[in-house]
Amino acid sequence: MEAGAERERSLIDTFGRQVDYVRLSVTDRCDFRCVYCMTEQMQFVPRQQVLTLEELHTVARAFVELGVRRIRLTGGEPLVRANVLHLVEQLGQLPGLDELLLTTNGNQLDKFAAPLRTAGVGRINISLDSLDEQRFRRISRVGKLSRVLAGIDAAIAAGFERLRINSVIMRGYNEDEVLPLTEFALERDLDIAFIEEMPLGEASEHDRASTTCSNAWVRRQIETRHVLFDSAVRTAGPSRYVQVAGRKSRIGFISPVTHNFCADCNRVRVTAEGRLLLCLGNEHSVDLRAVLRDPDRDFGDLKAAIIAAMQRKPERHHFYDGDHAQPVRLMNMTGG
Numbered sequence: 001m002e003a004g005a006e007r008e009r010s011l012i013d014t015f016g017r018q019v020d021y022v023r024l025s026v027t028d029r030c031d032f033r034c035v036y037c038m039t040e041q042m043q044f045v046p047r048q049q050v051l052t053l054e055e056l057h058t059v060a061r062a063f064v065e066l067g068v069r070r071i072r073l074t075g076g077e078p079l080v081r082a083n084v085l086h087l088v089e090q091l092g093q094l095p096g097l098d099e100l101l102l103t104t105n106g107n108q109l110d111k112f113a114a115p116l117r118t119a120g121v122g123r124i125n126i127s128l129d130s131l132d133e134q135r136f137r138r139i140s141r142v143g144k145l146s147r148v149l150a151g152i153d154a155a156i157a158a159g160f161e162r163l164r165i166n167s168v169i170m171r172g173y174n175e176d177e178v179l180p181l182t183e184f185a186l187e188r189d190l191d192i193a194f195i196e197e198m199p200l201g202e203a204s205e206h207d208r209a210s211t212t213c214s215n216a217w218v219r220r221q222i223e224t225r226h227v228l229f230d231s232a233v234r235t236a237g238p239s240r241y242v243q244v245a246g247r248k249s250r251i252g253f254i255s256p257v258t259h260n261f262c263a264d265c266n267r268v269r270v271t272a273e274g275r276l277l278l279c280l281g282n283e284h285s286v287d288l289r290a291v292l293r294d295p296d297r298d299f300g301d302l303k304a305a306i307i308a309a310m311q312r313k314p315e316r317h318h319f320y321d322g323d324h325a326q327p328v329r330l331m332n333m334t335g336g
Contacts, residue, residue, distance in 0.1 A: 011068070015313075017264065019267065019310065021070045021071075021072070021266050022269070023074050025074045026075060027075045028044055032077065034129075034140050035170075035173070036139075036170065045273050051274045051292070053083060055292050055293075059302070060094065061094060062303045064096050066307065068097075069099065073100070073102045073121075079107075079112050085112070088116060092119050100122060104124060106151035106152060109124075109148075110150045111154075113160075114154070123160060124155055126148070126151065126165055127168075128148060128152070131177060131180050133146070163190050164190065166195055167192060168197050170197055170211040171211045175213055178218050182251065185249050192249065193253070194215055198280070215253040218253065228243070239252030262279075265313075278313040286308075286309040286312065288305060
C-alpha cells in the first residue's frame, strides 16, 4: 500500500467512521480540582507510568502517519507538565498535521500563551464556568478567577486563530450565568461552547443527574436576549454552532447527554499513561504504553496496534442507561 493510501484508509472503524482527530493527554495532574472533573483528594498516576515526552511524540507521529490531521493536547491541565513546550514545538513540526490545538484551564496561560502560539498551536479552548470570584472558587475548589482572566487576555494578545471558552452549566452552581458568560465571549469576539456535564466517575459531592442542565435549556436562556441562527460551521469536535447576527463569535453546544452525536465520531483519546480510549463513554481501550516499552516491538508495531484498535471502537456511548456499565474513570484520567 502506498503511503498516501495508508493515510487515507487505515483508521476506519467497523461503522465506517474515519478517525482523523486525536486528543492526547500529557498529564492527569491539574492545578484545579473542578467539581465535575475530579475529587478533592486525588490519587494521581505514578510518574513512571506516565508517558515520557518522547513517547508522547512517538504516539503522535504514528497517528499522523496514519492519517490524523488534528491533535489536541489535554490533561488534567497540560500546562503543568514539565517541559511541555518542548513537546509542543516538536508536534508543531510534524509533516501532515493540519492543526495543533490545546485545552487549558487558563491558570498558566498568561505566561504560556505567546510561546504556544510561536510553537504552532492554532486554537485554544479555555475553561471558564463562572465570572464571580467566590463561585469560581467553589467550582474549581482552588482556582483564582483573576488568573484565568489574565490568561484569556494574554491569549487574545498572542493572536491565535480562534479562542473558545468552554463552560459547564450546572444547576445549583452557575445556571444563572449563561447570559453573563455569553456576553463575556461576544464582547471579546471569542467563541463559547456550553458542555453538558458528563457522568464520568464520582467526581464531586453532587448528584450529576440532578445538576445537569440540558443545552436545549441553555439555548433558551440565550434566546431571551439574542436571536440565534444555526451555523453550517463544523469543527473537528462535536460542537453544534449557532451565531448572533452581526457578531464574529460562535456559540457552540456539546450535548453528550441529551443528544447523542456518536454517528459521526472521528475522535479517539490517548491518556497520559498511554491507554488508547476508543470512546469517551466506554471502557474499550488498548495499552499503547506496553507496545512503546516492549524492546521487541518497534514503531511499525505501534502503528499496527493503533490500526487494529479501530475494530474495537464501539458504536456509541450510553450515558445514564442502566443497562450499560458507566465509566468509572474521572475526566482528568480520560483526557479532555
